[in-house]
Amino acid sequence: MKLYYAPGACSLSPHIVAREGKIAIELSRVTFDGAKRTTAEGEDFFVVNPKGGYVPALRLDSGDVLSEGVAIIHYLVDQSSVTLMPEKGSLVYYRALEWMTYISSEIHKGFSPLFNPTLSDELKGQTKEKIMSRLAYVESELGKHQYLVGDSFTAPDAYLYTILRWTKQFGMSLEEYANITAYMARVESREAVKQALKEEGLETFYV
Ligand SMILES: N[C@@H](CCC(=O)N[C@@H](CS)C(=O)NCC(=O)O)C(=O)O
Numbered sequence: 001m002k003l004y005y006a007p008g009a010c011s012l013s014p015h016i017v018a019r020e021g022k023i024a025i026e027l028s029r030v031t032f033d034g035a036k037r038t039t040a041e042g043e044d045f046f047v048v049n050p051k052g053g054y055v056p057a058l059r060l061d062s063g064d065v066l067s068e069g070v071a072i073i074h075y076l077v078d079q080s081s082v083t084l085m086p087e088k089g090s091l092v093y094y095r096a097l098e099w100m101t102y103i104s105s106e107i108h109k110g111f112s113p114l115f116n117p118t119l120s121d122e123l124k125g126q127t128k129e130k131i132m133s134r135l136a137y138v139e140s141e142l143g144k145h146q147y148l149v150g151d152s153f154t155a156p157d158a159y160l161y162t163i164l165r166w167t168k169q170f171g172m173s174l175e176e177y178a179n180i181t182a183y184m185a186r187v188e189s190r191e192a193v194k195q196a197l198k199e200e201g202l203e204t205f206y207v
Pocket of ligand 1: 052
């Protein structure tokens with residue numbers, strides 16, 4: 001299997017899940033150069049992922065390509081013998097799905113305007129304020145246990161950690177959120193996470 005990624009992008013979350021799950025994947029870095037996107041192998045990435053040329057995408061051994069981070073993560077979880085999601089059918093399983101959806105639609109996509117270099121300072125400020133207000137809920141939930149759905153790491157933790165790393169990139173302080181800050185350090189100190197960061201050439205920020 002080959003994961004198409006860009007360093008530090010949301011593709012880091014399936015990368016972490018693969019490393020946590022001890023799943024052998026190859027990595028292919030996608031280079032964004034203006035309107036052009038090229039894989040490490042020189043393919044036009046818009047051909048690999050015609051939905052919009054965005055990462056992540058996962059090429060299966062069959063040659064089929066899966067896109068959408070949440071779907072890729074679930075695919076990887078189901079390939080692994082390591083438990084990375086609560087037991088299917090349990091309430092906590094649906095809590096994990098609830099988190100995946102919330103992170104995807106409310107937090108991940110909440111950051112999207114900040115990647116637009118032409119965004120006005122006013123809109124930047126409003127966007128950051130909205131993200132921070134969403135994080136107030138995350139902060140209170142993380143006061144209850146070590147990870148999002150209990151005291152064990154599960155797939156939504158890979159996703160939340162990946163997205164919240166962007167607060168550094170955009171100069172957003174997590175100082176007022178002690179539980180989130182401790183959580184980021186907890187996730188980042190995991191060997192699989194450190195390995196994925198290293199493979200993408202990324203720094204550790206929290207440990
Ligand atoms: N719906 C996609 C969105 C993925 C996405 O936002 N990818 C970003 C990186 S985090 C990207 O490749 N952006 C480039 C672009 O949209 O042109 C998913 O959830 O996987």
